[in-house]
Amino acid sequence: MRPGSIPLGHFFGVDVRLHAYTVVLLPLLALLASVQDVSAGRGVVLFLLLMLAITVREAARTLGRLLAGVHVDRLVVTPLGALEGDNAPDVDDTPRWLALVGPLANFTAAIVMAMLAFSVTSGVNFFQRHLAEPGHLLRAAIWLQIMLGALHLLPATPLDAGALLRGQLVRARGKARGVRGAAGLSQAIGLGLMVFGGVTQEILLMLLGGTVLLLAQLEAQRAVAQTAVSTITVGDLMLSEWTSLSASDTVQDALERSAHSLQESFPVVRGPVVVGSITRDALLGLLRVEGNGYVQGAMSRDLVIAAPGDALVATMQRLASSSSRGNVVPVMRDGQVIGMITPQSLSPAMMSLGRARRYGMRASRESENGRDV
Incomplete structure (x- = not known):
């Protein structure tokens, strides 16, 4: 999930x-x-007109996703439109025509709004300076639709065309270099929009560029964070020393054992076999509500097992x-925990x-620079 x-x-x-x-x-x-x-209320109306443009865009993209069989679980509404959540399908798994739908x-x-406006009145200059401003809401309503559509044709992430470009760069240059290249171009485009908006005195364009x-x-x-995390395996971060509880322990005995551990979750064993798991809170709740029963009566028997090489x-x-x-995730190799x-x-x-990894990378770079000298 995106912050904020x-x-x-x-x-x-x-x-x-809502971002x-x-x-x-x-x-x-x-x-x-x-x-x-002009009235501050006109600024509020201008904001609502921008939200209308976003609604038009996202309604069309929702229909496009349904036709393409693409599902998203989260949308974050920004002034540029709705961005898909962290579990969104990869750009390679979505048809390219979907980028043109918005x-x-x-x-x-x-076009429809302009035709309706011309049918009602012919006294509005739709190409006058300051295309989208609170003082001329009819003109702003039309130009906000045009601005939002045109923005998503620019090769800047997280815009539609930018997502396609980033996918191409990732395939051509690898994920880390591709993401950095797309980010650099995107930030240059955003800065360019801000400068252009300042020169033309289009304040809203400056804000969208920002x-x-x-x-x-x-x-x-x-x-970049997802790329770094995707390289971490279960074996990199597993606990090599842990406290386990016996299924035949009473809740009181289990709590006394857990007092000597910093763990909040515990595997439950019967002999050498892991048969379940339980949390410290569950033990406390069981003791308070039902008294001193046995751990096996309250443990969770559904276990997720992992191997050391599995992605974290x-x-x-x-x-x-x-x-x-x-x-609790037991990590097993050859049948042994x-x-x-x-x-x-x-x-x-x-x-x-x-x-540790950042230090290792820095030391490696310094070593390479020393050999070059």
């Missing part, structure tokens, strides 16, 4: 959220209207989608591993 988003609700099975920058844009447009000596919908809406710049940077950071992200996704309540993964141990372990 506000939940709006679930619609047709999709978690819809914080979208909320910030509302008072900025109201302030712009006040500076131009722009075509916005251009079509602009949004491209900001979101391109966030997308690059997220993609995929393993944790399996754990999250399972019915296991114990939050050699380690454990618990959600509580991941954060400090990943921090330590990340720092």
Whole structure:
């Protein structure tokens, strides 16, 4: 999930959220209207017209996804449109024509709105300077549709054409270099839009360019982080020493043993075999509600088993989608338990591993530079 988003609700099975920058844009447009000596309410209407353009775009893209059989579980609404969540399908798994659906919908809406406006009045100059401003809302309504559609034809992430370009760069140059190349181009385009908006005094275009710049940077950071995390295996972060509980232990005995461990989740064993898992909170709740029973009566018997070479992200996704309540992943090799993964141990372990790897990469670069000299 992208940081700084506000939940709006679930619609047709999709978690819809509002990006914080979208909320910030509302008072900025109201302030712009006040500076131009018009009612601040006109700035609010301009914001709603931008939301209308986004609605037209996303309605068309939703229909396109249905036709293409593409499902997304989360959408984050930004001033540039809705961005798909972290579990969105890869760009290679979506048809390329889907990138044109949003722009075509916005251009079509602009044509229809212009025809309706001309049929009502002919006294509006639709090509006057300041195309989208609070003082001329009819003209702004049309140009916002055109601007949003045109923006998504630019090769900047996270815009539609930019997503296609990033996919091409990743295939040609590898994921790390491809993401960095796409991010650099995207930030240059965002900066260029801001400069062009400043020169032409199109304030809204400046704000949209700033949004491209900001979101391109966030997308690059997220993609680089995902690339780094995708290389981590279960064996890199598993606990090699852990505390286990016996299925025949009483709850009181189990709590006394857990007092000597920093773990919050525990594997439950019967002899050498892991038969379940249980958390410290579950033990406390059982003792408080039912008294001193046995661990085997309260443990979760649904286990997610992993091998040392399994990808960590995929393993944790399996754990999250399972019915296991114990939050323990036994790591096995040749039928023997050699380690454990618990959600509580991941954060400090990943921090330590990340720092160690960064130090190793820096030392390697310094060594190579020393040999070059």
